[in-house]
Amino acid sequence: MPLNRNTLMRVRIIDECLQRRQREWTLEDLREACEKELLEKEGICGISTRTTQRDIELMRSDKLGYNAPIIVKNKKYYTYEDPDFSITKLPLSKEDLNELSSALEIIKHYNGFSNMSGQEDILTRMQDKIACQTDNNKVVYIETNNKLKGLNFLGPLFDAVKRKDALIIEYKSFKAKRESRIYISPYILKEYNNRWFVIGVSPQKEVKTLALDRIIEIRKDDNHKYVDNTVFNPEKYLNEMIGVTRDLESNVETVIFWVDANQTPYIETKPFHESQEVEKENEDGSKVFRIRIIINYELERKLLGYGSHIKVIEPLHLKQRIANELILAAERYRR
CATH class of the missing domain: 1.10.10 (Arc Repressor Mutant, subunit A)
Structure with a gap:
């Protein structure tokens, strides 16, 4: 252990x-x-x-x-x-070196971090040192998409968080007709579903969540001081939900859902959320699960992704939204 x-x-x-x-x-x-x-x-x-x-x-x-x-x-x-x-x-053993080499491969997988101050040079030197003492057979392969937009901003944002720099970000959401200027003190970099987000607050202490693939430009804000985080607890803020979509007024709710026997093993071994518990086991192999979570867009997408294999039982407002989405999808297939 x-x-x-x-x-x-x-x-x-x-x-x-x-x-x-x-x-x-x-x-x-x-x-x-x-x-x-x-x-x-x-x-x-x-x-x-x-x-x-x-x-x-x-x-x-x-x-x-x-x-x-x-x-x-x-x-x-x-x-x-x-x-x-x-x-x-003490010198590192060959086993230690092999494990360190694998860890470095995982770190370097996130290409956007190559722009962090000094990090790329350190990683390269470490890999050069280790390479001559280990076998270089690659073992770990991580799902990635190097064509994702915005990865070039990972390094500068990481540095800004560490230095506590206030930023001006030129940003254009998918729904916006034109770009907007956002003032932010960045606190967190969060990856979800192969997309990266920066979370922080405005000078007025409003929480901002920005997708890196919608960022056009980043520069240091010399007219505003960095706002230290007294607004929310980052770990609690993220752990109460799936993904990144929420506001500070969102309340944790109990979600109860049924899963058929076919998909139960997958949801048991890869839970929706850390709060997931089995509520009931049925003779046909299906189970009822319970989670305590913020209900948001990402949770709805996850539930919808299982189609007929899942049925929301509670709360009623979530059950109705999922049902309406599935009815609409079925109608479109009939056309």
């Missing part, structure tokens, strides 16, 4: 402590050092002595490939037997 981020952070903190040989470190000293940094950086408190002991044993073991030569002097003080040892100096 992969180690969680907090464990790796504690291991790094212990390593940094043991490298500082100008002082001696008791188990309690190491525990306090971990607790202090995790409280400051992650808001995590209450690290136990037993947790620190387990971290030290983990470092001594081969599980992470460290085999750290940690000894106890005078039955009290922890130190590295080799004064030059550090977990940061």
Whole structure:
């Protein structure tokens, strides 16, 4: 099982402590050092002595490939037997290099990120270093469409988010007859269904969601200050829905839908939403599912995509909209 981020952070903190040989470190000293940094950086408190002991044993073991030569002097003080040892100096194994190479391929798959400041050069140098030490047989293939418009804006938008730059974006939606000028402080880059979106707020703190394929031009806004995000919690904002379409006043609703036996395995193994639960199992193999979600355009498209294999049960207003769309589709096929 992969180690969680907090464990790796504690291991790094212990390593940094043991490298500082100008002082001696008791188990309690190491525990306090971990607790202090995790409280400051992650808001995590209450690290136990037993947790620190387990971290030290983990470092001594081969599980992470460290085999750290940690000894106890005078039955009290922890130190590295080799004064030059550090977990940061250990070479990567061939397995590590192969996994890192695959990860880099996935990162470079998103071609739009090649414009991020300094990132392309770093990725290229890393791949050159790794290539001579690993086999280069490609394993991971990700669905992509290099003809998608707007991918060239990914890098500049990423940099703007990191630098906290206010932007002026020339934009033309599919329904608009002419382009418009939008002032935005960008917070999030979101990919959905092979399309990219930037989400942020206007100087008046109105939430803006812009599709990158409708952007014409981006430039820095020198007349407005960047608006720090006090408007919404990005993770909560996105997790409450499928896709990107919503407003702050949207309420989470309970959606209940029936799925026939043919499609049930697919929807069970690839849930519509993280809140999905089985409400009822029927003898014919069909099931009734429940999700808690913002009802939006993307959810409706997803439900409609399953045609007759799905039937919305609740809420009534969603059931009626889906039914009306299917009736209209059937009428068009009869013409």
